[in-house]
Amino acid sequence: MAGTISNSVIKRLPRYYRFLGELRSEGLTKISSRELSQRMGFTASQIRQDLNCFGGFGQQGYGYNIDILREEIAYILGLDKPKGIILIGTGNLGRAITMHMNFESKGFHLIGLFDEKESLVGKVVKNQPIRNINTLDEFCRENLPKAAILCIPKEAAQKITDQLIKLGVKSFWNFSHYDIAINNPDVKVENVHLGDSLTRLSYKMNNE
Amino acid sequence: MAGTISNSVIKRLPRYYRFLGELRSEGLTKISSRELSQRMGFTASQIRQDLNCFGGFGQQGYGYNIDILREEIAYILGLDKPKGIILIGTGNLGRAITMHMNFESKGFHLIGLFDEKESLVGKVVKNQPIRNINTLDEFCRENLPKAAILCIPKEAAQKITDQLIKLGVKSFWNFSHYDIAINNPDVKVENVHLGDSLTRLSYKMNNE
DNA sequence: TAGATTGTTAATCGATTAACAATC
DNA sequence: TAGATTGTTAATCGATTAACAATC
Numbered sequence: 001m002a003g004t005i006s007n008s009v010i011k012r013l014p015r016y017y018r019f020l021g022e023l024r025s026e027g028l029t030k031i032s033s034r035e036l037s038q039r040m041g042f043t044a045s046q047i048r049q050d051l052n053c054f055g056g057f058g059q060q061g062y063g064y065n066i067d068i069l070r071e072e073i074a075y076i077l078g079l080d081k082p083k084g085i086i087l088i089g090t091g092n093l094g095r096a097i098t099m100h101m102n103f104e105s106k107g108f109h110l111i112g113l114f115d116e117k118e119s120l121v122g123k124v125v126k127n128q129p130i131r132n133i134n135t136l137d138e139f140c141r142e143n144l145p146k147a148a149i150l151c152i153p154k155e156a157a158q159k160i161t162d163q164l165i166k167l168g169v170k171s172f173w174n175f176s177h178y179d180i181a182i183n184n185p186d187v188k189v190e191n192v193h194l195g196d197s198l199t200r201l202s203y204k205m206n207n208e
Numbered sequence: 209m210a211g212t213i214s215n216s217v218i219k220r221l222p223r224y225y226r227f228l229g230e231l232r233s234e235g236l237t238k239i240s241s242r243e244l245s246q247r248m249g250f251t252a253s254q255i256r257q258d259l260n261c262f263g264g265f266g267q268q269g270y271g272y273n274i275d276i277l278r279e280e281i282a283y284i285l286g287l288d289k290p291k292g293i294i295l296i297g298t299g300n301l302g303r304a305i306t307m308h309m310n311f312e313s314k315g316f317h318l319i320g321l322f323d324e325k326e327s328l329v330g331k332v333v334k335n336q337p338i339r340n341i342n343t344l345d346e347f348c349r350e351n352l353p354k355a356a357i358l359c360i361p362k363e364a365a366q367k368i369t370d371q372l373i374k375l376g377v378k379s380f381w382n383f384s385h386y387d388i389a390i391n392n393p394d395v396k397v398e399n400v401h402l403g404d405s406l407t408r409l410s411y412k413m414n415n416e
Numbered sequence: 417t418a419g420a421t422t423g424t425t426a427a428t429c430g431a432t433t434a435a436c437a438a439t440c
Numbered sequence: 441t442a443g444a445t446t447g448t449t450a451a452t453c454g455a456t457t458a459a460c461a462a463t464c
Contacts, residue, residue: 078414206286
């Protein structure tokens with residue numbers, strides 16, 4: 001068992017979940033930490049250490065039961081509790097995420113799309129109408145989303161996050177460069193800085 | 209000076225570069241590690257430690273010259289050497305990245321788009337025609353791209369990376385779930401696992 | 417000169433790996 | 441029972457923070 005799971009472990013959790021899903025669809029029922037280490041590129045020691053953070057789901061001399069372990073991780077990740085999420089900014093990136101992402105399998109339920117651009121408002125993406133951003137307050141009071149996806153520029157992001165936090169939206173999947181956490185230490189943020197990632201690739205190519 | 213810059217520092221480099229750019233556009237010319245720490249949310253100690261990895265660009269009693277430091281980091285990141293990059297898979301995500309990303313400012317030059325879907329081939333995205341994937345060999349031999357963006361499903365990714373590696377493309381910005389690095393330890397890969405990121409947000413919301 | 421702030425070393429903290437006893 | 445493999449402790453490694461002498 002465990003109290004706090006360290007950040008390093010949390011970062012690896014979705015990967016464990018993905019691989020266990022694959023093993024499952026290959027029809028396997030059990031796996032040892034050594035076998036899993038070869039597939040995932042972690043050490044067997046780290047896998048045992050990690051998996052033990054949330055209870056002894058292995059069995060000595062046998063390994064881990066794939067289904068049970070996967071279910072357990074799903075539970076820890078909260079994938080069994082769909083949370084309402086809205087998306088702000090239906091530009092190229094916002095629309096791509098709306099179309100591309102399987103929200104249901106990641107613990108969410110996409111319930112609203114918003115944009116300020118009149119030319120986009122009313123269009124339908126993945127069966128959802130794009131709503132005018134000036135209806136955001138009303139929508140949130142009625143539908144109580146728990147999280148928001150920010151696909152808007154930095155300048156717009158500050159204003160919108162302030163507004164959303166007042167409306168009770170306290171969790172953000174943030175594609176903007178606005179640093180939500182630094183101004184609001186209490187909210188939950190997961191940042192995706194695509195530009196930083198591409199920049200790191202440039203670094204790696206530049207430095208043997 | 210420094211030989212090897214640790215992975216932890218590399219991860220932070222693009223962020224330093226971004227913040228220095230902002231300070232610059234605010235018209236500032238110098239900044240101390242303490243001031244920078246307040247803006248960036250790192251400790252001043254860490255900033256000094258990090259920046260010192262690549263030479264003493266500060267000055268005691270003064271701080272850091274923003275322009276000089278920014279230029280130096282740009283050089284380390286290879287942003288001054290545009291590298292040819294191609295994009296494979298022009299679905300929602302691939303098109304969004306094509307439209308949305310500023311490649312030039314990140315050390316790249318987007319020179320080709322590819323898809324296998326006949327209905328997409330020939331369409332123009334950001335002034336580039338979508339090419340048939342079966343012209344990939346020919347294109348690479350002529351234009352020698354150095355990197356590729358993979359916006360294709362896992363199954364397709366394995367085949368395409370093998371093909372690209374043979375053609376001399378050894379660096380990947382990988383949006384697929386195919387684990388390139390595990391099968392090709394020599395290539396440079398920067399993974400973007402959007403689903404894992406959203407899953408971590410679910411975890412954070414689920415665990416106080 | 418006095419004040420400020422770096423560069424750098426030392427101390428602390430946390431994460432990973434190794435080892436092995438427990439046990440299925 | 442013998443073999444396999446976990447759970448867990450101890451050892452190592454690396455990263456962050458603190459401290460302060462060097463110096464602008």
